[in-house]
Amino acid sequence: MPKITFNRLDEDKKERVLRSAIEEFQAHGFERAKVEEIAHKAGVAKGSIYQYFNDKKELFFYSVTWTLEYFMKIIDRQTPLKDMDVYDYFLSGSRERFELLKREPLLVEYSMAVALGKYGSLGLEAYSELYRIGEEYELKLIANGKKKGTIRSDLDDKILLTFFQGVTEKFNMEIMDKAKSYRFEPTEEQFLEIENLMKSMVSLLKQGMGR
Amino acid sequence: MPKITFNRLDEDKKERVLRSAIEEFQAHGFERAKVEEIAHKAGVAKGSIYQYFNDKKELFFYSVTWTLEYFMKIIDRQTPLKDMDVYDYFLSGSRERFELLKREPLLVEYSMAVALGKYGSLGLEAYSELYRIGEEYELKLIANGKKKGTIRSDLDDKILLTFFQGVTEKFNMEIMDKAKSYRFEPTEEQFLEIENLMKSMVSLLKQGMGR
Amino acid sequence: MPKITFNRLDEDKKERVLRSAIEEFQAHGFERAKVEEIAHKAGVAKGSIYQYFNDKKELFFYSVTWTLEYFMKIIDRQTPLKDMDVYDYFLSGSRERFELLKREPLLVEYSMAVALGKYGSLGLEAYSELYRIGEEYELKLIANGKKKGTIRSDLDDKILLTFFQGVTEKFNMEIMDKAKSYRFEPTEEQFLEIENLMKSMVSLLKQGMGR
Amino acid sequence: MPKITFNRLDEDKKERVLRSAIEEFQAHGFERAKVEEIAHKAGVAKGSIYQYFNDKKELFFYSVTWTLEYFMKIIDRQTPLKDMDVYDYFLSGSRERFELLKREPLLVEYSMAVALGKYGSLGLEAYSELYRIGEEYELKLIANGKKKGTIRSDLDDKILLTFFQGVTEKFNMEIMDKAKSYRFEPTEEQFLEIENLMKSMVSLLKQGMGR
DNA sequence: GATGAATGAGAATTCATTCAT
DNA sequence: AATGAATGAATTCTCATTCAT
Numbered sequence: 001m002p003k004i005t006f007n008r009l010d011e012d013k014k015e016r017v018l019r020s021a022i023e024e025f026q027a028h029g030f031e032r033a034k035v036e037e038i039a040h041k042a043g044v045a046k047g048s049i050y051q052y053f054n055d056k057k058e059l060f061f062y063s064v065t066w067t068l069e070y071f072m073k074i075i076d077r078q079t080p081l082k083d084m085d086v087y088d089y090f091l092s093g094s095r096e097r098f099e100l101l102k103r104e105p106l107l108v109e110y111s112m113a114v115a116l117g118k119y120g121s122l123g124l125e126a127y128s129e130l131y132r133i134g135e136e137y138e139l140k141l142i143a144n145g146k147k148k149g150t151i152r153s154d155l156d157d158k159i160l161l162t163f164f165q166g167v168t169e170k171f172n173m174e175i176m177d178k179a180k181s182y183r184f185e186p187t188e189e190q191f192l193e194i195e196n197l198m199k200s201m202v203s204l205l206k207q208g209m210g211r
Numbered sequence: 212m213p214k215i216t217f218n219r220l221d222e223d224k225k226e227r228v229l230r231s232a233i234e235e236f237q238a239h240g241f242e243r244a245k246v247e248e249i250a251h252k253a254g255v256a257k258g259s260i261y262q263y264f265n266d267k268k269e270l271f272f273y274s275v276t277w278t279l280e281y282f283m284k285i286i287d288r289q290t291p292l293k294d295m296d297v298y299d300y301f302l303s304g305s306r307e308r309f310e311l312l313k314r315e316p317l318l319v320e321y322s323m324a325v326a327l328g329k330y331g332s333l334g335l336e337a338y339s340e341l342y343r344i345g346e347e348y349e350l351k352l353i354a355n356g357k358k359k360g361t362i363r364s365d366l367d368d369k370i371l372l373t374f375f376q377g378v379t380e381k382f383n384m385e386i387m388d389k390a391k392s393y394r395f396e397p398t399e400e401q402f403l404e405i406e407n408l409m410k411s412m413v414s415l416l417k418q419g420m421g422r
Numbered sequence: 423m424p425k426i427t428f429n430r431l432d433e434d435k436k437e438r439v440l441r442s443a444i445e446e447f448q449a450h451g452f453e454r455a456k457v458e459e460i461a462h463k464a465g466v467a468k469g470s471i472y473q474y475f476n477d478k479k480e481l482f483f484y485s486v487t488w489t490l491e492y493f494m495k496i497i498d499r500q501t502p503l504k505d506m507d508v509y510d511y512f513l514s515g516s517r518e519r520f521e522l523l524k525r526e527p528l529l530v531e532y533s534m535a536v537a538l539g540k541y542g543s544l545g546l547e548a549y550s551e552l553y554r555i556g557e558e559y560e561l562k563l564i565a566n567g568k569k570k571g572t573i574r575s576d577l578d579d580k581i582l583l584t585f586f587q588g589v590t591e592k593f594n595m596e597i598m599d600k601a602k603s604y605r606f607e608p609t610e611e612q613f614l615e616i617e618n619l620m621k622s623m624v625s626l627l628k629q630g631m632g633r
Numbered sequence: 634m635p636k637i638t639f640n641r642l643d644e645d646k647k648e649r650v651l652r653s654a655i656e657e658f659q660a661h662g663f664e665r666a667k668v669e670e671i672a673h674k675a676g677v678a679k680g681s682i683y684q685y686f687n688d689k690k691e692l693f694f695y696s697v698t699w700t701l702e703y704f705m706k707i708i709d710r711q712t713p714l715k716d717m718d719v720y721d722y723f724l725s726g727s728r729e730r731f732e733l734l735k736r737e738p739l740l741v742e743y744s745m746a747v748a749l750g751k752y753g754s755l756g757l758e759a760y761s762e763l764y765r766i767g768e769e770y771e772l773k774l775i776a777n778g779k780k781k782g783t784i785r786s787d788l789d790d791k792i793l794l795t796f797f798q799g800v801t802e803k804f805n806m807e808i809m810d811k812a813k814s815y816r817f818e819p820t821e822e823q824f825l826e827i828e829n830l831m832k833s834m835v836s837l838l839k840q841g842m843g844r
Numbered sequence: 845g846a847t848g849a850a851t852g853a854g855a856a857t858t859c860a861t862t863c864a865t
Numbered sequence: 866a867a868t869g870a871a872t873g874a875a876t877t878c879t880c881a882t883t884c885a886t
Contacts, residue, residue, distance in 0.1 A: 642849085677850075677851090678851045679852075680850070680852060680853095681851075684848095684849070684850075684851095
């Protein structure tokens with residue numbers, strides 16, 4: 001969706017532009033984010049932004065897409081997932097996210113913000129595809145769980161999914177908040193707090209969904 | 212927080228102004244909401260808005276406050292709550308919200324949007340007080356539950372709260388979505404679907420948190 | 423120039439309105455002075471101001487006129503002046519102004535501000551008449567002085583007037599500044615400082631203009 | 634104090650903008666001066682003004698600063714001044730000002746207006762520094778005069794300064810008024826009138842301050 | 845391709861003045 | 866006569882986007 005000009009740029013500049021955009025969007029929201037400021041932070045001229053993208057909206061969309069693709073690559077690499085247990089899925093996801101958060105706080109927060117609808121319809125549009133994929137996958141896990149007998153079968157799959165999502169979303173946000181406050185050099189103690197949080201949640205999930 | 216002039220207005224006009232504002236904010240977000248449009252919808256002159264509020268931001272804040280107070284009054288009236296069970300609390304809350312949604316879809320959606328952070332820091336500021344109150348209350352219910360033996364005591368109260376909130380928030384949004392799509396004249400069947408949703412969730416909550 | 427309505431008011435209210443106006447004009451200048459604020463300070467409704475005056479400009483003009491008339495009355499009462507010496511005139515004027523300043527700092531400062539052109543063409547218009555009268559009088563004194571031999575006759579009357587005005591204006595401002603800083607209860611010492619200032623100036627005037 | 638953008642402009646455009654601003658401010662005062670009009674006169678777009686300055690106030694400040702700096706350069710060039718006599722100082726200053734007035738009536742009038750407080754606190758702020766410098770210099774001349782015996786020593790330096798300033802300010806305004814009315818092509822006769830005015834004033838100053 | 849100055853549509857805000865009660 | 870809510874013209878300021886260099 002960016003113009004060809006953008007693709008021809010060297011990776012470094014591309015990344016600078018996108019990260020500047022994300023920082024600015026996160027800091028001020030879409031409307032109040034200034035193209036000039038984005039350009040400045042990226043070390044390029046304001047006009048250049050318009051050589052790369054048709055308009056601010058397109059830059060926003062692409063910054064979201066880019067972020068999600070970044071995660072997809074990582075997640076793809078990390079999760080063989082076939083026949084994984086829902087609980088393990090959740091656990092592994094959280095652990096990854098925690099690691100990721102230390103490495104890429106900006107991107108993690110950005111994707112969360114978009115996912116939670118903080119950018120309104122704009123963000124959801126860009127996000128919807130990924131969302132659908134994740135949901136599909138989770139439903140598969142739930143179906144598997146039922147078959148294997150690790151998940152109660154008296155409730156509808158959709159309902160179990162809602163439950164699962166509710167718990168994991170909230171929990172992930174909690175972890176993010178914690179991790180953010182530890183930001184630089186999380187101590188062993190803090191790491192354990194996070195671990196504990198995750199285990200408790202799995203316990204709740206398991207007990208709630210289990211038969 | 213509005214100017215005295217606003218308070219002296221007759222109820223009808225006050226409400227028209229606030230509802231117009233809420234509609235506009237919901238439709239376009241804070242930044243893109245136009246004061247002129249709000250005034251027009253309310254049937255007053257643009258300048259009048261500035262006789263009532265110092266600026267757009269103040270109008271926004273007050274529209275949120277007003278919405279929340281509207282709910283508080285209703286909820287106060289409906290919930291004696293002393294020694295209520297967490298599960299019942301949730302159930303009763305949801306039922307109320309469902310009723311409310313039919314009566315006041317605009318306000319319910321608005322408060323949800325604010326609560327979920329869709330208006331960014333702006334909204335959270337206005338909302339934070341109410342949020343704290345709700346949380347406190349829920350913590351009390353959890354503590355009670357533990358004493359009475361209806362809630363497992365191997366987990367921290369804070370963690371149980373996170374679980375509780377995660378499930379209920381998601382669930383409420385689901386209910387809202389359903390209700391919105393039925394909007395006018397929900398059939399018996401649809402009503403049952405909602406009922407079922409609520410019961411399932413209580414079951415999940417109970418099993419997850421119960422001992 | 424005010425409407426009949428204004429003249430029918432009791433003295434107290436008239437004065438409150440005018441003084442409020444003057445305060446506001448002095449504090450913020452004509453453009454930024456708010457009619458609402460003037461009304462509020464005077465304890466009347468904004469609309470009432472428009473029952474008294476056609477518009478803000480008229481209120482301003484009248485406040486200037488009123489101030490000048492206030493001074494005229496006092497000066498008339500105090501100066502029999504026939505055949506007075508220029509130096510005595512100056513001295514007496516200054517002394518009066520000093521006394522006045524303690525009693526009516528607002529009005530004195532206001533008239534000075536108007537006279538010095540701080541209200542632009544607006545103020546000068548209202549002031550011009552009084553200015554002409556004062557100048558005429560001073561020219562007469564100068565002519566007298568020449569006849570009596572107390573003023574050098576090698577210079578033009580107009581030039582001597584310019585000199586006289588330059589010195590007295592500056593000097594009066596100096597006195598005003600001093601007096602303002604002493605505002606409440608000027609001590610004996612401070613009074614002497616003012617006295618000294620006045621005498622020095624007369625000496626300079628006398629020596630400069632004298633033969 | 635202007636933004637970098639302004640500094641990068643070519644001299645011609647910079648000057649057009651500043652002169653337009655000054656014209657507009659002089660014609661209508663700060664409050665009623667319209668940014669749009671300034672831009673129009675300068676032949677640039679309204680928005681451009683805001684690329685150059687943060688707001689109208691900043692434009693005003695800079696227009697004053699620029700004017701004063703313009704004079705400083707000229708005056709620096711013209712006055713070696715070491716050990717100059719107060720009277721000569723005055724005379725030279727006036728002559729310069731007269732010349733300047735023919736060349737730059739707009740700037741001279743503007744600086745006078747600012748100096749005389751016609752722009753209220755706004756203008757004085759920008760002007761105060763220069764004012765202090767001038768005053769300091771004049772005090773030095775007075776002290777010198779006393780030492781050399783050309784100035785009476787029975788009066789305080791500060792008082793003599795006040796006298797000096799009062800006379801020169803008024804006189805300069807008189808010269809300005811005259812010059813303005815002759816504007817283009819002052820005849821020999823008119824020039825003599827001005828000369829005469831200056832000489833008379835020096836005589837008055839000398840006699841007043843001399844021993 | 846890069847740059848950054850120029851543009852102007854668009855929105856918020858102000859406040860003198862009007863006018864119904 | 867008094868009041869104060871209503872009005873909208875007028876102005877400042879913002880910033881995405883264009884375009885000449």
